[in-house]
Amino acid sequence: MFDLSGKTALVTGATGGLGNAIARALHRQGATVALSGTRREVLDALAAELGERTVVLPCNLASSEEVEALVPSAEEAFGPLDILVNNAGITRDGLFIRLKDEDWDTVIAVNLTSAFRLSRAAAKSMMRRRTGRIIGITSVVGVTGNAGQGNYAAAKAGMIGMSKALAKEVAARGVTVNCIAPGFIATPMTDVLNDKQKDAILGAVPANRLGTPEDIAAATVYLASDEAAYVTGQTLHVNGGMAMI
Amino acid sequence: MSDIADRVKKIVAEHLGVEADKVTENASFIDDLGADSLDTVELVMAFEEAFNCEIPDDAAETILTVGDAIKFLEKNAA
Ligand SMILES: NC(=O)c1ccc[n+]([C@@H]2O[C@H](COP(=O)([O-])OP(=O)(O)OC[C@H]3O[C@@H](n4cnc5c(N)ncnc54)[C@H](OP(=O)(O)O)[C@@H]3O)[C@@H](O)[C@H]2O)c1
Numbered sequence: 001m002f003d004l005s006g007k008t009a010l011v012t013g014a015t016g017g018l019g020n021a022i023a024r025a026l027h028r029q030g031a032t033v034a035l036s037g038t039r040r041e042v043l044d045a046l047a048a049e050l051g052e053r054t055v056v057l058p059c060n061l062a063s064s065e066e067v068e069a070l071v072p073s074a075e076e077a078f079g080p081l082d083i084l085v086n087n088a089g090i091t092r093d094g095l096f097i098r099l100k101d102e103d104w105d106t107v108i109a110v111n112l113t114s115a116f117r118l119s120r121a122a123a124k125s126m127m128r129r130r131t132g133r134i135i136g137i138t139s140v141v142g143v144t145g146n147a148g149q150g151n152y153a154a155a156k157a158g159m160i161g162m163s164k165a166l167a168k169e170v171a172a173r174g175v176t177v178n179c180i181a182p183g184f185i186a187t188p189m190t191d192v193l194n195d196k197q198k199d200a201i202l203g204a205v206p207a208n209r210l211g212t213p214e215d216i217a218a219a220t221v222y223l224a225s226d227e228a229a230y231v232t233g234q235t236l237h238v239n240g241g242m243a244m245i
Numbered sequence: 246m247s248d249i250a251d252r253v254k255k256i257v258a259e260h261l262g263v264e265a266d267k268v269t270e271n272a273s274f275i276d277d278l279g280a281d282s283l284d285t286v287e288l289v290m291a292f293e294e295a296f297n298c299e300i301p302d303d304a305a306e307t308i309l310t311v312g313d314a315i316k317f318l319e320k321n322a323a
Contacts, residue, residue: 127287169283 002225005030008081009224010074012061012118013088015042017187018137021213022085022220027053029221031083034074061088061114062106071121080129083224084122086115086159087137089152096150104151111155116162119177123170132175133224136163137216140183140239156181160235167233176232180219183239185211207240249296249322250315256291257311260284270312288314296322 009026013019015037023046027033032053035043040058047054055077059070075081089111092103119134126132141149142156160179167177184190184201190210193201202208219238222228237245254268261278274280274288289305292298296318300308308314 124290127283128290173283 001227002029002221004083004221004224007031007083007224008034008074008078009083009085010034010036010057010071010081010118010122011085011087012036012059012070012114013137014046015039016088018182018185018213018216019085019087020046021217022087022137024050025214025217025221026083026085026224029225031224032078034077036070037088061110064113064117067114067117068121071118071125075125080125081122082126082131083133083135084118085135085137085220085224086118088114089137089139089155091149091152093148093152094150095148099150104154107151107155108158111152112158112162115159119162119166123166123175123177126175127170127173130174132170133228134163134166134175134177135220135223136160136177136179137220138179138181138235140181140237140243143181143235143237143245144243163235164233171232174229176223176229178223178228178231178233179235180216180223181235181237181239182216183211183237183242185213185216187213205240205242209240211238211240247315247319249318252295253292253315253318254311256295257288257314260288260291268311270315271310273310275309292318298322 004026009031011019011023014023014035023033023035027050034055034057035046036057036059037043038060043056047056057073059066061067071081090107092107094103115136122134136159138159139156141153142160145153163177163179215238219236258265258268261280263278272278274285289300292314293300298321308317
């Protein structure tokens with residue numbers, strides 16, 4: 001089950017905590033994986049570690065030109081794309097009434113607009129071949145909201161709505177579009193929280209632990225697999241029970 | 246009948262899974278051949294590939310029938 005041999009995947013944010021685990025897991029299941037991010041050395045190091053079946057494709061997702069070139073570069077390197085994982089994401093937190101235009105725009109551009117452009121390019125190619133998987137890494141806060149994250153929650157909720165709309169368009173063509181909504185996962189993104197903040201978080205998580213990147217990677221492998229062919233337009237919450245929705 | 250017309254009809258029949266004799270020049274993709282709007286987008290992409298040309302979105306919107314496609318491609322095919 002969940003064999004991805006012969007399939008190709010593109011993972012954005014492969015230099016980050018979750019993206020690294022997702023790329024490793026897809027690779028372990030047999031996929032050829034294109035690793036994307038802005039930090040080339042980190043991508044090269046991961047590719048070197050994984051060995052065969054990897055491609056390094058640096059890309060700044062804030063640049064529309066670079067984003068438009070990413071799927072074509074991946075397909076040039078390894079042929080038609082089977083699995084797209086829109087994982088890269090940033091936060092620029094601030095109280096709503098103080099939220100700067102720039103922080104709004106940047107978060108929407110990197111977290112949502114880049115996913116739109118990549119999904120559009122990927123869907124075009126997948127639709128023709130009647131097969132494909134588009135997976136967006138959203139967040140529990142896109143569904144529940146979170147104080148101080150108006151921009152981030154908007155981008156993450158936007159990704160869910162966008163995925164559902166696209167899922168309806170391409171469902172009859174063998175392409176599924178789903179989201180994974182992590183709760184609190186131990187990564188560099190959550191390392192910046194202090195102990196008091198972490199205790200407060202754990203109090204809200206019935207599983208009584210932070211999630212691991214591997215928890216998210218496993219969900220990604222499932223949604224990317226042939227076995228998940230009948231699952232589309234869904235958001236899979238991987239959050240230790242902190243929000244049951 | 247031109248070579249382009251033959252090729253267009255063949256692509257349409259294959260793509261939409263309809264009998265070749267239903268694919269007449271007057272046939273509308275959506276009304277007569279059972280295409281949905283995404284099928285028409287795919288057809289345009291298939292024409293682009295087969296005839297090695299670009300069909301801009303505003304032109305694609307005017308291609309509603311088999312004849313429209315033939316006319317466009319006779320003018321623009323590379
Ligand atoms: N960790 C959590 O608890 C948690 C919870 C819910 C949702 N998420 C979501 O999960 C995803 C991954 O998060 P993470 O925890 O792995 O974060 P992370 O370690 O901070 O990684 C973020 C990734 O995004 C990439 N990125 C940022 N800006 C970019 C840009 N302009 N162009 C290209 N890539 C860019 C980074 O690449 P470079 O460093 O190479 O620039 C990095 O690989 C994000 O979408 C995040 O919102 C995380």
